[in-house]
Amino acid sequence: MIDLSYDFIITLQSEVLRQFGVENLQPNQCKHLAQAILNHTGKLVSETTLKRVFGFAVTQHSFSRYTLNTLAQYCRFRDWEEFQTHFYKKTFRPQATAEDHSKWADVRKRAAAVSHYTMLTLKNRCGMPFENTVPRQYCLSHIERFLESSHAATVLIAPAGWGKSLALVHAAEHYWFGRDPVYQNDICWFINAHAAGSLLLKGFSLSAWLDNQLSLGNGDNFREYFSTHPNEKGGRLVLIIDGFDEIAMGADKLKLLYNKLEDFVYSNDLHPWVKVILSIRSSTWGEVFHQSHQYPSFRKYWYLGQEMDEDTNTNIPLLTEQEVKSVLYNFDFDPATVRLFSDSFLQKLRHPYYLQLFSQLNATPDQSFVDENLSLFEVISKFIQNRVFSSPANSFKVRIIDKMLQLLDMGKTGLYTDKCTLLNKNAELFPAYKELLADNILVEENLSQEIMFNVKVRFAHNFLLEYFTAMHFLSQHEQTVSEKLLLEVLDYFPQSPFRIAVFKWLLRFAITGNQVDSIRNFFKLPLATLEKAHLLEYVVLHYQQEGSQQPQLSSIFPPGYFRKNPFSQFINDDFIHFKKRKVLNTLLGMAESPDDKLKIRSNLFVMALMQLDAEQCEIELSNIKKICAGGEMAGEMWISPYEAFLFIYEYLKFGQLDEKMKDKIYHYVQHWNFTQQKSFTVGEEAVYRAMCFIFLMLGDYQQLLLFTQRLFEQHPSILFNRTDPFRLMLLCWKAQAHISTGDIAAASRISQHVENVLKHYSSDFFNGRHLDTLQKIIAAQIYYQEKEFNKAIRAAEAAMDTAQKLDFKIFALLNYGVLNRIYHHLQMDKQKKDALHKMELIRESTSFKQTLPAFEPM
Structure with a gap:
């Protein structure tokens, strides 16, 4: 790493770039710069060396005098000494203020030169343009609390790819090196652990190194000098050391370095203005630092923060949802697109490395947004390729992962296994195992007690287990x-x-x-x-x-495939989602049977109905009419899907009721024939879904209850498919009918059952989210009836958030009606007025004349 006394590396970089004729250097330009230097000086500086000079690669030693002299000669100076002399005089000109000549200011300038180089190196090594990254509010607050505390040292602990280094860069700019730094009189010395290590392993101590920076002459002590001359001390001395990494440095060297660091930290007891900030991987913390916890002095000197998890050795939370969105906006993602990301997808992007890979996936100018469903698989695949298969130790890593899969029985026996059993005293596996921990493929959880060693290991994320399970079967x-x-x-x-x-x-x-x-x-x-x-x-x-x-x-x-194998049986209610309209239209181009065409058109009609889009409803009705008029629909029904949907459309559009059709709908029992029928036809399912909307639309909850009860009685096979979205929808409407007819206990039982199914199978399973929204609206009504008003508000507001994301205006109206009753009861007049105003805005946004009576406020 760069020698810490080199104060003019940043100046040298700027002069080289000015001579080369560019403002910012890209890694692929280093080759051309090397040729330009050779042409001008006759000396060769390799492309790799230039990448180290400009911070695109880590260097573990000082730059050679040959390199520095050659670069100075390229800038029209005789050698490196002349370059430094010239810019020293330019920097420390005679008209400088008295403060500029102070010893504290002199050290601060030296520290700033080294810190700027370290920060530039970290910015250039960032996996995305640094200007697109955002400060981590938690890390800023963590450092702020530490600086104002009596602790001598703090540390950011997390696995690789967690954003520790960039968090330190943002913090350094915020507190010490920005345009308007919070602590502008402090000395901040920001170095890489390799820089400190290269000195400390040669016999230096941090105390001796600081003494050398003061340049007061032999025997003078940095800390003691400023403690005895407080008038010359401008603020704190903050030493930031990034990258305590056992993988890159080696365990023996790291422990020696830590011992020297510990000596320095503990010797600062009389100098509380000296502070140390580290970043370290969780695995290294567990191996080296964790051993010190047995000493009472550790907690006195070290601040670990509010989020410290002793089991996983992590004290930095994931990115917040707002931080994720800010990064995406910096990458010019359309805010409207970002707002529509599912909660589960946003949760995965909170991991900084996954966010980085996702942003890279969509960073090219000709690349439009990749669907989140596909993106997740691409991100995970890239992550595993980088961290496992591209590693020199890939064969050992694969052996460990295979053993993990065997011990977990592909996840069937749980998610954790015992560390000792996993490694089984195979010493050759230890380095690869440590890399898997460092790279956040595996996670240790230390459950050891004083008399028992018990460390459990799991995959860092379930989707890693899913990936490696699939690859295991493929290898077989x-x-x-x-x-x-x-x-x-x-x-x-x-x-x-x-x-x-x-x-x-x-x-x-x-x-x-x-x-x-x-x-x-x-x-x-x-x-x-x-x-x-x-x-x-x-x-x-x-x-x-x-x-x-x-x-x-x-x-x-x-051609002919989907006529023999119709997809209408599995294109279900989960496709009622505006983001799936493109998929449905593609499938429509592949559909051959009337059932397939009707299934897609029915979904598109219901989607438009949920959004109260009268014009789109009319377009879909026209297409459904053509399908039904063909006479090819399977099964004879007393009314067609077109007639049922038309009844809904005409009532909402014109406020008119077709009494003849209403009579046919209400006498449905006379026309039912379920003998030896195993499942609904596509047409029947469309009609039954429409009938639920009709009874809701007419506010006839008694009839809705009778209809759903009879349907379950006459067609018990519905009950057998626990995860069928149509079944769950019928159950939700049955619960709604129970609420409106006063049977809250029955509604509560149904609501709880639906909630349990949705939770068990997760949002990744039911990704349409309309069922989840409807269940929460029903739960809010139940809580309201049970006078659990806080729970009612939470459920209703959660439902509203999803309904607005999905643009399901019917659900929003129903939910606003629930919220309005809650607000009225609690005398929350402002919130009630706001809810009524938003209901009115929804009504004004549609050309439907009639709104649903059941959704009117009470």
Whole structure:
């Protein structure tokens, strides 16, 4: 690393760039700069050396005099000494103020030169443009609390890729080096651990090094001098050391370095104005620093912060949601697009390294936004490629991961295994294991007690377990997604979001490997409705992203394929989401059977209805009429889907009721025939969904209750498919009917059941979110009736947030009606007025004349 006495490296960089004729140097320009230097001086400075000089790569030694002399000669100076003399005189000109000549100011200038170089190096090594990053508010607050405390040292502890170094850069700029620094009189010495290590391992101590910087002559002590001359001391001395890394430095050297650091920290007891800030990986903290916790003095001197997790050795939380959004906005993501990201996707982007990879994935000028479903798989794949397969120790890492999978039985026996069992005294695995910890592939949780050593290991994230499980099955089947492999996975795992994720990884492998027969094999499996829906959506999304989806999709699903294998049975209510309209339209171009066409058009109509988009409803009605007029619909029904949807449209658009059609709808029992029928036809499902809306629209909750009860009685097979979105929707409307007819206990039982299903299968399973929204609206009404007003408000406001994201105006109206009643009861007049105003805005935004009576405020 650069010698800490080199005060003019930044100036040298600026002069070299001025001579080269550029303001900012990019890594790919170092080769051309090397040639320019050779042409001018006749001396060769390698491209690698230039990358180190400009901070694009880490250097673990001082720059040679040859390099510095050559660069100075390129800038038209005789040598490095003349360069320094020239700029020293320019910097310390005679008219400088008295303060500029003070010893404190002199040291501050030296520290600033070194710190600026360190910060530039970290900025250049950042995986994204530094100007697109954002300060971590927690880290700023952590450092602020530390500086104002009596502690001598603090540390930012987290796995690799957590953003520790950049957090320190932002903090250094905020407190000491920005345009308007908070503590402008402090000395901040920001160095890399390699810089300190290169000196300390040669016999120096931090105290001796600081004494040398003061240049008072032999025997003078930095800390004692300013303690005895307080009038000359401008503020604090803050030493920031970034990158205590056992992987790069070696455990023996690191422990020696830590011992010297510890001596320095503890010797500052009489000098509280000297502060030390470190960044360190969780694995290194556990190996080296954690041992010191047994000493009472440790907590006295070290500030670990409010978020310290002793089990995982982490004291920095993930990025906040707002910090994630700020970074995306800096990358010119459309704010409207960012606002529509799902909660589960945003949670994953809170990990700084995943956010970095996602931003890189979308950073090219010709790259439009990659669907979040696809992006997650690309980000994870890139992450694992960088951290596992591109590592020199990849074979050892794969051995450890395979052993993890065996011990966890691919996750069936839980998420944790015992560290001793995993490594089994295989010393050759220890370095690779430490890298997996450092790179946040694996996480240790120390549950040891005084008399028992107990360290558990898990994958850092569940999706890493999903990925490696899929790769394990592939390795067992010669990297081919065969029918045998798929059946093996199907038999091995129960229906769950985990099984879907494993299948998606296998599907991705088949797509990227152009294994067309394998892609078709997925849709021959006896999977649940939702599972097939997820897989078909992934295929369509992938080829949409490729740009020319139709020819490629046609090669996978040739003409006639979907007539023999209709997809209408698994294109379900989970597709009622505005972000899936593009997928539905692509599928519509592939649909061949009337059932498939009706299923998609019905979903599009319901979506438009939920958004109170009268014009789109009319377009979809016209298309549904053509489908129903063809006479090819499976099953004979007393009313057609077109007639049921038309009844809803005419009532909302014109406030008119077709009495003849109403009579046919209300006498549905006379026309039901469920003998030996195993499942609904597409047409029946569309009609039954429409009837629920009709009874709601007319405010006839008694009839809605009777309808849902009879449907479950006459068609008990609905009950067997726990995760069927249509079943869950019927249950929600049945709960709504129970509430409106006064049976709160029955409504509560149903609401709790739906909530448990949604929680168990997670938002990654039911990614449409309308069921989750509806359940929360119903729960809010139940809490209100039970006088649990705080819970009612929380549930209703959570539902409102999702309804607004999805633009489901019908749900928003229903929810505002609930909130209005709660606000009225609690005499929250301002909030009540605001809710009524927003309800009115929704009504004004639609050309539907009639709003739903059931959703009016009470």
